[in-house]
Amino acid sequence: MSGKTVNSAILLLVIGNALALISDVFIKFLQADAPVFQYAFLRCVITLALLLPFWRQLDTGNLFAGGRLHFIRGHVHLVGIVCMVYALIALPLATANAVFYAAPIMVMLLSVMFFGERLTKLSLAAVISGFAGILVILRPVDFSWAALAALGSAAALAINAVLVRKLPRQQSTMHKLFLNYLMITPMCLGLMLWEAAPWSQAVLISAAGSSLFILGYNVCVLLAYKHVDANQVTSAEYTGLIWAVIIGWVFFAEVPDIWFLAGSAMIVVPLLLIGLQQHRKRPRPNHHELADTRFHAAPDEAEQSGAQKTS
Template sequence: MMTAGVACLSVNDALAKTLTAHYAPLQILFLRNLIAFPVALLIALGMGGRAALRSHRPGAHVLRAVLWIGATLMFFTSLMHLGLAEATALIFVAPLFITALSAVFLREHVGWRRWAAVIAGFVGVLVVVRPGSATFQPASLLPVATALTYAALMLGARWVDPRESVWTLLLYLTGTSGLLSAVIVPFVWVPVRPGDLWLFAAIALFGTAGMTMMTQAFRLAPAVVVAPFDYTALLWATVLGWLIWHEIPDRLTFVGAAIIVASGVFTVWREHRVKA
């Protein structure tokens, strides 16, 4: 379930990269949410019933939607300048940011082993980004900022009333981010070409399916079992980048990605051991 969900989100990212050639990231986000909302509504009703439509703390959903919009816009913008595999590799620092933010803002205990993994992960980021070198691109910082915002979004789930199901979170995240993006999308709107309509429909379909399957995966198995499969996204991103744009990441990108993945897997495993 997790692997299938990750594959769907990788296709979603590839479609977004294709669409950024003609549309602003905000317009892509708005149309994706507009098309995906009815699907999310049906999923929420089917899995959670009418109770899934009720929020006990709507302000939390608004704040999470703002973070979601920021993360998506930064990542879609990065795809305009970076290879799909490179951007995906940098996104993998999100679990490390979650660990660091949990320690700083939530006062959770993080041992020296997990701090070492966080530091190692950021060393991997430096290997991929290579600041100061001739190959450095400022756009490489966008996926890292995306990962930080995404980490805040994940921790923001704690602000949501515990009586609300994951289906309520999915529904309100899609709907609220769609409403908020609708306010400013007129400033960047360009007419949608008829031949691109299927791409927008596909990005909504794959994005919603990916999020739903990944959510369900965490319901079916412990996080320590499920979470490492998130890193299969690098395989999908590499294959899709090669097939569509003939992108081949260089050796240092793979080395840095391997360090980030190893750090993330260790962090998940160590957190499970500590809680056990």
Template sequence: MHALIRFVSADLHSFQIAFFRNLFGLVVLLPFFVRHGGAVLSTARFGEHFVRSLLQTGAMLSFFLALSMTPLVKASALSFTAPLFAGVGAVVLLGEHLRLRRVIALIVGFGGALLIVRPGVIPIDRGAILVLVSSALWALAMLLIKRMTATESSATLTAWMCLLMTPMTLLPALAVWRWPDARHWLLLLALGVVGASSQYVMAEGFRLADASTVLPADFTRLIWASVLGWVLFGEIPSGWTYAGASLILGATAFLAYRESRRQPPARVAEQGSS
């Protein structure tokens, strides 16, 4: 999906791509909503759904914009810092205990991000900064989801996310609007289908297994980003990028493992499928 975004961003603005990703994703998921009926939209926490969707909209716009200006591998590697930001946020906002092992994992993970960005050593990469901003916003959304799963089902969380993020991404898209041609329409439709399908597959993965089992499979995104970045865009990442990515992935996997040990499997699955 990231390669598709990067490819289309050569002709269309990233904000417009984000809107069509949500629009076509909503169309793909409509049968799911119909099957669940109107009950899927029943909620007493609309305000939290709105804030969560706003955070995810900011995260998506930042990340899509970053993909138009930074190598795929670097963007993919830095996107895995979201659980690290969530770990910090859980302590600050939710009052969770900060144990030594978590502190070490966070230091290692953010150290990996510094290896990739290398501030003061190489010129600041605006795309890399945007990915980190996106990860921080997504982390806040994850913390809100964690609180909402006490009363909201995964179906309700998904339904409101799709319904709210489509108009939210339309507003910035209108400011840079350009009508897509026939080729763009096909690519945008493919993006919506791939995005919705990957969301469903990941949700099923978290439903069937705990996070420590599923996340290593998600880490293969880095391999695909390396291959597609090289084949499609001629990108050859530096050794610093892979070194930093290794630290980030290791820290994220450790945090996921500790979290899955601490929570019942059903609760972990709910959080992952959101």
């Protein structure tokens, strides 16, 4: 699979999103009382180790260019990681992932607030329908801290997707990812020491597995968007929700109900329609920023379209 044709690029994205869901599964297998900050620290260290082979893509002469913004984005991302872990442990896999799809909707709102962008009628409909879909999925009677954590993770991803516009343009994806994790490692270490939880082999396995499979997702994304315009294949990323239903059903006996199906449709369908509308209007760049946590939204794509699915 070279990703040089539309069909092969779509297949890569389908496989990539399956790998991302496996990353979520490693988190979901954690116990409810698992030390979250220990997980975050290990996730940082392991991810940095996995990125080391790509050190040549770092601009060592200007390693800390945009350092203040990298620091802010990194710590927002840390909040997102903690929220993601709580959400995945407590919520059904498909439910948590459906709520994560609120991120591109939040990107649209943040772009209006901070960059003065105007929403089209379809984008406004997507915002209203998306948030209504979240309420349908979670339902006020079932609302919990886990639901708020899922929304918090989506908000963190959306904020980072918007802030990436301010980062130095010449920095490579690997450079941005490396600084992101490097900047939050001291905080993660401090939080882990404050947590003072006993060392857990299960947390180590979870952090290693989730980091490795997210890297696999990133590789698939890079290959898929390297030769093919994003607007031709980006809708394939929404297969992540299908994988979430399948994996949740097979491994955790989580059967989606009619509320989940209706709410998911209210979130995803308008986003797909926006993608189709943009495809008809103009071609989009074929560059795709790496998503760090399965945020179904890569920053540069979010910048271009304001609607795309990264936890």
